[in-house]
Amino acid sequence: MSNRVPADIMPGAYEEERRERLSYVIGLILALTLTAGAFAVVWLDLLSGGAALAVLGLLAFIQAVVHLRFFLHIDLERSHRDDLMLILFTVLILLIMVSGTVWILYDQHVRMMP
Amino acid sequence: MSLSERLHPGINLAGTDPEGHEAAEEVLFGFWIFLMSDLVLFAVLFATYAAMSVQGIAEGPGPAEVFDLTAAFLETLLLLLSSFAFGFALLAMKYRENRRSVLAWLLVTGILGVAFVGMELHDYYVMATAHEATPQVSGFLSAYYLLTGTHALHVSSGLVWMAIMAIQIAVFGFDKRVKLRLMRLALFWHMLDVVWIGIFTFVYLFGVAS
The missing domain is CATH 1.20.5 (Single alpha-helices involved in coiled-coils or other helix-helix interfaces)
Structure with missing residues (x-):
């Protein structure tokens, strides 16, 4: 995709597009980090038993909130x-x-x- | 412009297409109601799975013996990147209305989605052949295939919908209706990724960790 501003793009929209793209990128980075963290808990045996399940559940909850906020754009x-x-x-x-x-x-x- | 900048969750068209923006509020809210009822379906399957994976193993293999975490991790990445690519397809639609860039992003999304479904089918194949873990062996396996199969079926129907939208974009261009449909497909796609978070955590990671 080219990076030049099309002639018909609305003034101010370019800045906004950059902002919205950044929101998706932040969401992706957070989601990747949380996913990697969850798999690391199991792969590296960082925790065991109930503690592992609790941490995995918490990570999943946070990641669901990240997806809702940055991909589905739910906010307050x-x-x-x-x-x-x-x-x-x-x-x-x-x-x-x-x-x-x-x-x-x-x-x-x-x-x-x- | 008196319209609120953000009328609904998801990408809002305010600023680039005020008319479409106004029309979007109602149909997108309706689609959210569908998404939430779909989520209820998944919740019931999760509840069944939660009970079956502990108490329904019978004589069959347990979760830790049949699950391949590496495959689950790769599937997670595929679906996440696919969700991300769809976001960029929508932004290309909103700000540029450039058919070629929207279709290119949709193609990336679709390829990642097809790869995801392909990997899941491969998982099923490995489970059924290498571990003899077929749905009829135990309640745990029935619930597992039902839950992940329902999700894979949703992703597959999303892919069909995506192909139809690609044709509509090519034929009609960025008509208001086409835009609103693509926005709803985006919500559907992102929501399937949220459901997948539950699957990789409560099915795969919990199964191997406990």
Whole structure:
């Protein structure tokens, strides 16, 4: 892709394009770092047992937030709170469903023990 | 211009296409509702997998025996770079409306996506032949193939959608509708990458670490 400014590009838009590109690049760097960190925990045996799982879960959560912020452009601006509300509500439903399923099935599993 | 600069998440067209920007708010919000309900589908599959991967191994192999972390890492990189490339395709659409650069970025995105699906199919092949880990062996493997298979199917349908959008761009140019469709495809693509974070962490890394 050429770097010259096309004749029909709006004034000021060029600067903005650079800013938006930078946002994607920052997102990519953060995501790569977090991914590498998560795999390093397992590959290099940095932690074990529950501590490893907790750190992996935390890294995944942070990376999901990075993706939402830099790739999907969710932020706390007032103009699109609706979308944020939608996401937060969905996350609440997800947590209830996932934790409820895991809890109940684990409980059933324990009761099935011979 | 009285319109807010940012009406919705994702790339906003304010500044380069005010008319498209205004039309985008409603359709993109609707698409977010679809994305969130799709996320609920994945959450249920994750919950099933979480229970099955611990309690449903039966006589079959466990997660640590069948998963190849190197492949999972490469797949993660492919999908992440593909998501990144789509971002640049959208910026080329927003600021330049240059067909060739948008199509070039879409091609990069698509090739990375095809490589991702190809690697996953190869993973399945290795698991089924080298470890005899087919879906019917245990509840854990059924849940694994169902979860990753649903994700791979989403990525594949995203690729078909991408091919259709490439044709629409070539035929119609940057019509308002074409732009809005491409913006929705971008949201879909980025969201699949978010789901993949869950898969590589809770399926592959958790499976090998615990």
